Amino acid sequence: MAKNLKRGTFITLEGCEGCGKSTQLKLLYGFLKKERFPVLMTREPGGTAIGDAVRRVLLDVRNGGMSVICETLLYMASRAQLVEEVILPKLQEKKVVLCDRWLDATIAYQGYAGSVDVPWIERLGRWVTQGVKPDLSLFLDLPVACGLRRARGRSLDRMEKKSLRFHEKVRRGYLEIAKREPKRFKRIPIRETDGIGEIHRKIQEGVLSVLCR
Ligand SMILES: Nc1ncnc2c1ncn2[C@@H]1O[C@H](COP(=O)(O)OP(=O)(O)OP(=O)(O)O)[C@@H](O)[C@H]1O
Numbered sequence: 228m229a230k231n232l233k234r235g236t237f238i239t240l241e242g243c244e245g246c247g248k249s250t251q252l253k254l255l256y257g258f259l260k261k262e263r264f265p266v267l268m269t270r271e272p273g274g275t276a277i278g279d280a281v282r283r284v285l286l287d288v289r290n291g292g293m294s295v296i297c298e299t300l301l302y303m304a305s306r307a308q309l310v311e312e313v314i315l316p317k318l319q320e321k322k323v324v325l326c327d328r329w330l331d332a333t334i335a336y337q338g339y340a341g342s343v344d345v346p347w348i349e350r351l352g353r354w355v356t357q358g359v360k361p362d363l364s365l366f367l368d369l370p371v372a373c374g375l376r377r378a379r380g381r382s383l384d385r386m387e388k389k390s391l392r393f394h395e396k397v398r399r400g401y402l403e404i405a406k407r408e409p410k411r412f413k414r415i416p417i418r419e420t421d422g423i424g425e426i427h428r429k430i431q432e433g434v435l436s437v438l439c440r
């Protein structure tokens with residue numbers, strides 16, 4: 228029987244390309260399932276049929292001419308649908324919702340790295356998310372070049388093709404968010420040699436401290 232929680236819990240994983248978000252999210256999902264938490268896993272952009280269609284537009288290498296404002300609004304559109312269709316209803320059902328990236332990614336990529344006004348993204352974000360905020364966001368902070376190398380193990384999508392300098396700015400954006408919201412947004416420093424299991428245990432610890440409070 229699944230555990231009964233007093234309320235829904237929203238947990239997001241953040242970080243630069245190839246830092247291990249998807250790998251770790253799957254492990255975390257498996258762990259919480261085994262521990263009988265009522266858990267589900269989703270991702271951004273995407274997570275709904277409409278969101279997945281938006282994701283294809285965003286990551287398509289043929290859309291190299293996309294303006295950063297268009298990009299921002301497409302991420303927000305996907306997010307709006309995900310909130311309405313998945314996140315709000317599941318949190319109301321007192322589930323643990325795990326999400327691969329969230330509004331913080333738009334703030335880091337399009338805001339800090341892409342020069343879109345950060346307060347404007349935040350304002351739009353509050354509207355789009357209907358005020359839903361993660362209870363915990365874990366920033367997997369692997370050296371940027373290492374993540375890009377790992378991501379290059381497969382073919383690069385449109386966002387990954389941007390320069391190393393751009394991704395360094397993304398990282399600094401995430402660090403800025405961590406400074407501003409230390410209770411919610413926690414940095415997990417990762418060295419190139421850290422194993423998947425080792426990182427998983429750190430994530431597990433952070434997540435359990437939120438689920439058991
Ligand atoms: N601790 C680790 N050590 C070595 N390789 C790893 C580690 N964690 C993940 N990887 C590998 O690095 C690659 C990128 O990992 P993953 O896809 O989980 O990253 P991601 O953050 O989801 O990337 P993206 O931003 O592209 O979605 C994968 O090939 C994965 O198997």
Ligand SMILES: [Mg+2]
Binds near residue numbers: 248249250327
């Ligand atoms: Mg991924």
